[in-house]
Amino acid sequence: MATQGGVSKRKAREEKRRAQLKARNRQQKRESTKTAQETREVSELCKTIEEGAPAPGSNPLSLEQAAAGSYAGARTFEELPLSKYSKAALKEAGYVNLTAIQRAALPHALAGRDILGAAKTGSGKTLCFLVPLVEKLYRQAWTRLDGLGALVLTPTRELAMQIFEELVKVGKRHDMSAGLLIGGKAVQEEATRVNAMNILVATPGRLLQHMDETPGFETHALQLLVLDEADRILDMGFAATLDAIIANLPTEGRQTLLFSATQTKSVRDLARLSLQQPEYLAVHSEAAAPTPLKLRQAYMVVGLGQKMDVLWGFIKSHLTSKTIVFLSTCKQVRFVYEAFRKLRPGTPLRCLHGAMKQGKRLGVFEAFNAPNASGGGGVLFATDIAARGLDFPDVDWVLQADCPEDVAAYIHRVGRTARYTASGRSLLLLLPSERDAMLSQLAEAKVPLQQLRHNPHKVTPIGPSLSALLSKNVELKAFAQSGLVSYCRSVYLQPNKAVFDAAALPLEEYAESLGLLAAPQLKFMRRVGKKVVEEVVVGASGDAAAAAAAAAGAASNKQQQLGKRKRQEQQQQQQPPADDTNGDQAGGGGSSSNLESEDEGPSQQQQQAAVDDPSSSRNKRKQPDQPAAAAAAAGDADDDFLTIKQRDVFDVASDDDEQQQQQLLPPEALAAAAAAAAKPKKRKKQRIKLGAVSGQRTVFDDEGQQLDPLALLATEGFGSGEGTGDAAAAAAAAADGDGLHVVAGAAGDRFERAAKLMAARDRADKKALAALRKQAKLEKKIKRKAAAQGEEAPIAMLGGGSDDGYSSDDDAAGGYSSSDDEGPAAAAEPDVAYLGMARKSAAAGQQQQQQQQPAKAKQRQKKQQQQQQQQQEPTAEQEAAAPAKAKQQQQQQQQPSKKAPAAASLAEQEALALQLLTSQPWCITNGAVSTRL
Numbered sequence: 001m002a003t004q005g006g007v008s009k010r011k012a013r014e015e016k017r018r019a020q021l022k023a024r025n026r027q028q029k030r031e032s033t034k035t036a037q038e039t040r041e042v043s044e045l046c047k048t049i050e051e052g053a054p055a056p057g058s059n060p061l062s063l064e065q066a067a068a069g070s071y072a073g074a075r076t077f078e079e080l081p082l083s084k085y086s087k088a089a090l091k092e093a094g095y096v097n098l099t100a101i102q103r104a105a106l107p108h109a110l111a112g113r114d115i116l117g118a119a120k121t122g123s124g125k126t127l128c129f130l131v132p133l134v135e136k137l138y139r140q141a142w143t144r145l146d147g148l149g150a151l152v153l154t155p156t157r158e159l160a161m162q163i164f165e166e167l168v169k170v171g172k173r174h175d176m177s178a179g180l181l182i183g184g185k186a187v188q189e190e191a192t193r194v195n196a197m198n199i200l201v202a203t204p205g206r207l208l209q210h211m212d213e214t215p216g217f218e219t220h221a222l223q224l225l226v227l228d229e230a231d232r233i234l235d236m237g238f239a240a241t242l243d244a245i246i247a248n249l250p251t252e253g254r255q256t257l258l259f260s261a262t263q264t265k266s267v268r269d270l271a272r273l274s275l276q277q278p279e280y281l282a283v284h285s286e287a288a289a290p291t292p293l294k295l296r297q298a299y300m301v302v303g304l305g306q307k308m309d310v311l312w313g314f315i316k317s318h319l320t321s322k323t324i325v326f327l328s329t330c331k332q333v334r335f336v337y338e339a340f341r342k343l344r345p346g347t348p349l350r351c352l353h354g355a356m357k358q359g360k361r362l363g364v365f366e367a368f369n370a371p372n373a374s375g376g377g378g379v380l381f382a383t384d385i386a387a388r389g390l391d392f393p394d395v396d397w398v399l400q401a402d403c404p405e406d407v408a409a410y411i412h413r414v415g416r417t418a419r420y421t422a423s424g425r426s427l428l429l430l431l432p433s434e435r436d437a438m439l440s441q442l443a444e445a446k447v448p449l450q451q452l453r454h455n456p457h458k459v460t461p462i463g464p465s466l467s468a469l470l471s472k473n474v475e476l477k478a479f480a481q482s483g484l485v486s487y488c489r490s491v492y493l494q495p496n497k498a499v500f501d502a503a504a505l506p507l508e509e510y511a512e513s514l515g516l517l518a519a520p521q522l523k524f525m526r527r528v529g530k531k532v533v534e535e536v537v538v539g540a541s542g543d544a545a546a547a548a549a550a551a552a553g554a555a556s557n558k559q560q561q562l563g564k565r566k567r568q569e570q571q572q573q574q575q576p577p578a579d580d581t582n583g584d585q586a587g588g589g590g591s592s593s594n595l596e597s598e599d600e601g602p603s604q605q606q607q608q609a610a611v612d613d614p615s616s617s618r619n620k621r622k623q624p625d626q627p628a629a630a631a632a633a634a635g636d637a638d639d640d641f642l643t644i645k646q647r648d649v650f651d652v653a654s655d656d657d658e659q660q661q662q663q664l665l666p667p668e669a670l671a672a673a674a675a676a677a678a679k680p681k682k683r684k685k686q687r688i689k690l691g692a693v694s695g696q697r698t699v700f701d702d703e704g705q706q707l708d709p710l711a712l713l714a715t716e717g718f719g720s721g722e723g724t725g726d727a728a729a730a731a732a733a734a735a736d737g738d739g740l741h742v743v744a745g746a747a748g749d750r751f752e753r754a755a756k757l758m759a760a761r762d763r764a765d766k767k768a769l770a771a772l773r774k775q776a777k778l779e780k781k782i783k784r785k786a787a788a789q790g791e792e793a794p795i796a797m798l799g800g801g802s803d804d805g806y807s808s809d810d811d812a813a814g815g816y817s818s819s820d821d822e823g824p825a826a827a828a829e830p831d832v833a834y835l836g837m838a839r840k841s842a843a844a845g846q847q848q849q850q851q852q853q854p855a856k857a858k859q860r861q862k863k864q865q866q867q868q869q870q871q872q873e874p875t876a877e878q879e880a881a882a883p884a885k886a887k888q889q890q891q892q893q894q895q896p897s898k899k900a901p902a903a904a905s906l907a908e909q910e911a912l913a914l915q916l917l918t919s920q921p922w923c924i925t926n927g928a929v930s931t932r933l
C-alpha cells in the first residue's frame, strides 16, 4: 500500500512538472511572437512617423484632412501612427475623435519635437502629452530595466493624481512601470520603488527631494519631460526647485512638452528648459474669448461686508448645483466651510486647501470627483490649489468669492466648469475697489462678462447667525479671526496693486459680516494707512483745500479712481431697491431671473449708467422688452437669485462713465449733483482717516456716549489731559479749515504711541492665548487619562465648557465648584471635578468614588479622615481661640472669598476668557492672532 501511494504521488508530481514546462514553453512562444509583432509594429510606426510627419512650423489644424502619406490633419486617434495597445486603450476610455489642440499637437509630438502648447481649459491637453509619452517609450522598446524614461511635472498633488489616473488608462496595455510622486506620503516608502519606475508623475518639491535623498535615483536616460500648467511651474513660486531639477536632467536627446491654458511667453523662462526649435501651438489665440465657448460668465459688485450674505444666498438658491467656490486663503476656506456647515444650507459642503492633511485632501478630491449619480448638488470651497487642471465632472458653477490675482488665475478658475463639450457658468464677486481695474484687465484679455446683481429678497444677512455661532464656539471664532487677517494680508501682499487696495477694505463691516464684534488692528494695514497720511502731509501747504488737492495730485491714479468709485458706491447705496429695477427689466413679468441678454454695444453702457444712477428717471420707468426676451431665450427662469444688469462690459473702467451718467441725468439732478460736488467732501473724508489712529471703530464711554475717535487715545493710557487736548485741538483746527496738516502732524505722534500700546497689548494677548491653549491641552490630557481608566462619560474637565454634554442646569448651578463635589478625590486632583455627582447625594457619590478608587487612594482617604478626626478634637489652645475663629469664618462666609477654591477660580477664568474672546477686539502680532485680555 505504502509503495502504491508513493508511486501515485511521484506520478502526480511529474504531471505537474510537465504541465508547468508546457505552460512556460507556450509563454515563451507567445512572448517571442509578441516581441516579433511588436518589433514589426515599432519599425512600421517609426517609418510612418518619419515619412508622414508635418513640416516643422506648420499647424496641422489648418488641414482639412490627412494628406496622402501624411498623418498630419488626422481627425481621429485611429488615423494617427499609434501602437495598437494605445489605440485599444484609448478606444476603451471612449476617446475616438481628436480635439483641436490634439489635432495640432499630437502629429508634432509624435515626431519627437518640442512643443509649447496653449489651448482653452478643458480642451484635452492631457492626452497631448500622455499619448506621445507612452508611444515614445514603446517605440524605443523601453523595459523596466531601462530606468526613468519620462517625467511629468505638475504644480499640485491633485493634478498629479488626476494625470496619473489618465496615464494608467492610456498605458494599461503597455508593459511599463509608472509612479506618482507627491508630497504628504512617506518618502521612504516611495524611495524603495522610485528607482524601478519608467514614468514618473510628480510635483516639483517631492521630485527634488528624491533627487537629493534617494540613493541610486537616476535621471540620465530621460527621454521626455512634460510640464503641465507650464506657466505656473515656470513662475517665481517654483523657480528655485525647477532650476535644481533641470540641472539634474539630460539636455541632449530629450524631448520637452509644455502645456497650459495660459502659456508663458518669457524667453528667459524657455531658455531655462533648453528647448530645441519648439513648435508654438496656440490653437485658440484667434478665438473671440480665451475661455470656453459654452461658459457663461458674469460678475457682481459686492461690498466686503455683504460678501458672506451673497455667498450664503447663492448657495441656498443653488442647492442642486455642483459649485466650486474660490477664496483666496486656506484660513478663509476653513472658516467659511466650518461656519456654513454649522448653518446647514441643505447641500453637501466640502473644502480643499493646502493646509489639509494629505489623506483628507485625497478624500475630498475623490468625493467631489465622483460622478454625480444622484444628480444632487454640492459645494467645494477651495483655494487656488483647485484652480488649475482639475477635471471635476459636471461642475455647474464656479463662484469666485474673492478676486483672482490676475487674468490667468481667473481663466483657470472658471475653467473648472464648461469642460470639453459641457456648458457651465461662472460668477465673479468684485469689491467696488477692485471693479474698474479688474474689469479692464479682463476686457483686455477679451473675457466676455455680463454684470449681474443679486435678488435682495434672496439675501438675508447671516452676520447675526454667525455671531451667535461664534459666541458659542471659540474655535470657530479663532477661525473667523484668522480668516479675516489672512484675507487682509493676501490683499495687502498682492502685486497687482491696480486691483488690490488694502486701504480700501472696510474692515469693520467685514468683521461684522463674519460674526465678529470688532475688526482687528493689523500692523501691516496700519502701514498702509500711514502711507496715505504721509502722502497727505507732503501735499499739505497752507489751506486744507490746497493740501487736499496736492495730496490728490501726489496720490496714484488708483486713488483717484477709488474716490470716484466711492462716489459711485454712495450713489448706488442711495439707489431704490434693486428688485424694482430688475422687475422692470424683466419686462413686467415680475420675475428677475434672467442671466443673459442679447443687446450689446454702447447703448448697453448707457443703459448700465441709467441702471446705476439712482436719480435717473429711466430707472423708474420700464426698460425695453429685450431683457425679457433674452431671459426667455436664456432659459434661466429658475435662477431667481441672480438678476441681469448688463452684458459684455468691456470699458466700465473708462473715464467716460461719469460723463455718460451725467448725460442721462435730468437738469435738476445735475444741479443737485453739482452742488454736492462743490462741497469739500474730500477734506472731510481725509480728516476722518487721519483721526482714526486705532482703527475706525466707534468708541463708547461707560454711559454709552459715542466718543471722538481721537478721544480713544486719551482714554487708553496717553494721559487724559494730553489726549483730550489733542482731540480738542484737532477738532478746533479742523473747524477753522486749516486742520489738515495740523491733524496729520499730530497723527504721527499718536501712531507711535498707539503702536507702543498695541505692542504691549499684543504681548498680553499672546500670553493669554498661550494660557488658554495650555488649559485646553490639559483638559485633553485629563480626558484621555479618564478614557484610558475606563471612566464613564460624566466627567467634565475644568474649563471644558458644556461640550461634554452637561445640562445647562448643572453649569448654571456652578457645577464646577459645588461643595458637594469637593470630596477627598477632588481635593487630591484639583483639575478634575466629578460633575455627574452633583446630581446625586454626597453619600452616594462618596460610595461610588470609593468603589472606583484604587487601594492607594483609599489609604490616602483613610489617612485624611483620621486627620479630620484629629482636627475635630480641639486642643486647649484651639478651644481658647475658637470664638475668634468662628467669627472669622462667619466673616469669610459673608464676604465672598477673594481667593476662590481652585475649581471655582478656573471656571471663572474660563468664563472670563470666553467673555473676552467674544467681546474684546483682537490684534495681530507676527502673524499670530491673539485675543486681548
Ligand SMILES: Nc1ncnc2c1ncn2[C@@H]1O[C@H](COP(=O)(O)OP(=O)(O)OP(=O)(O)O)[C@@H](O)[C@H]1O
Pocket (backbone or CB within 6 Å): 094, 095, 096, 097, 098, 099, 102, 119, 120, 121, 122, 123, 124, 125, 126, 127, 260, 261, 388, 389, 390, 391, 415, 419, 420
Ligand atoms: N479626444 C477626446 N475625446 C473625448 N473626451 C476627451 C478628449 N480629450 C479630452 N477629453 C476629455 O475632456 C476633459 C478635459 O480634458 P483635459 O483635462 O485634458 O483638459 P485640459 O485642456 O488639460 O484642461 P485644463 O486646462 O483645465 O488643464 C476630460 O474629461 C477628458 O477626458
